[in-house]
Amino acid sequence: MIKHENIETNAGLLIVLTLIVISIGGLVEIVPLFYINDTVEKVSGVRPYTPLELRGRDIYQREGCYLCHSQMVRPFRDEWLRYGHYSLAAESQYDHPFQWGSKRTGPDLARVGGKYSNAWHVAHLINPRDVVPQSIMPNYPWLQTTDLDYSDVQARMRALKKTGVPYSETQAEFDRNVAAFGPETANKLDILHAEENLMQQALTNDYDGQRDRVTEMDALVAYLQVLGTMVDFSKYDEGYFAEFR
């Protein structure tokens, strides 16, 4: 039997026992996450980000957007009325790290995709007060003038693949994606063609209104426009989502 006095006077023992106690606290919170399967909704439509959206997401994090904007609509009536359907666990399953955030200085962005036009986003990011006079958001004009660096996009996708995001490299992985997401989406998740896909999406949609170049604005707007748009909520009864809580 260890006496209290022995622990208090033996630094090594105190450290070991402290670590054990803290680990239990952590494990109790973390371990269940690996086993609880019935809290993630089985919905179709949620896919990993395309290369361009992924780079946009990187810029979102680089500029610290998450410091003022959350991406988590909570299941309350006021949020439902303002932002739309509450966020599902399934919707951020490919987010590493997730962007739920904890501070709303600006509005929640979980359902901002498709809400405004590309031109609005461009004008708003260059100078928010051009379109929202009372806004306190900073200006991000360099996004429109900085060419997007996508030289390492394949490496970024490989890194995410290691965390479980189903980007494909081999034929078998590609076939699995075709089965899971359909051929069109599977093509966009192919690491080997990431750069062409990125260029194609940026030039086809021309998010930033500059036809001749691919800027950071293209990537960020592409990302913002896909947020919260992947799940077709008309396909599910509301009661179905309540089964996962």
Added chain:
Amino acid sequence: MSDKKARSQGAVQTTGHAWDGDIQEFNNPLPTWWLWAFYATVVFALIYWVLYPAWPVGGSFTKGMFNDITFVDSDGSVKTTHWNTRALLIRDLKEGKEARLSQEYMSKVADASYAQILADPEMMAYTRSVAKGLFGDNCAACHGAGGQGVIGLFPNLADDAWLWGGSIEQVHKTIADGRYGFMPAFSDTFDAKQLRDVASYVLSLSGNPVDGVARARGEKIFQTQEGGCHYCHTPAGTGLKSQGAANLTDQIWTIADVNGTDDPAVKLERVEKVISGGVQRQMPHWSERLTPAQIKLLTVYVHELGGGQ
């Protein structure tokens, strides 16, 4: 007796440990109120664990008991589930006091025709107050809180000019289906002189004083195949609503900020810039994001903002 005095007199117990011979540790008991508050939180936790979802067990979790929620699902069936915020929300949205009141009016609006809404003062009052919130959330980001728009980017909804038509039906179509406003860029078609000529003619349509010779040359370009402007803007310059083409004969300028300057040369420059660069503006469609009743409310609200047509 002060604490300091009590300690020096040995009234407070020590832990009994002594370091370096004389360093001792006081063993003060916790305040009673604090201790009981702590016990109360423990009791609260135990009760909470029984009533609400709490502990992970295997692949699932304890669901709580004695406070199931019964709600009406989207398909109309009645379901009962353990307590959770999602079921709570479904119930609140269907059966809450505010929700029921709002549904009552919403269903009234959904069933009414536009003519009926416009003629009914009570429904109009409801429309104005609810649509103001909808407009603020969905439309004001571009069109401004008062519908004033941004020159060069987003049309003013509070004036009497309607690019796509100002009737209730046309406003409804604009909101529900969205619009894509397009004017080709003429930078490759016209040289600098031709740009100036066309801009002169365009400015003259709304009564701006311009160089007469340039105007005459511009008119020819505008009204013939050379520029083809009259196809969308019509020979009179009043604009085809079906194409979203601007009326060039009034004093309202939505893209080139002509009214923002008194200098005729700058006015010309601004118009030239629009003709040279073209216009691409997109209004998103709202039929998927808003319910038909919400679109109805917004249509009436926007129609009224600009005085309607």
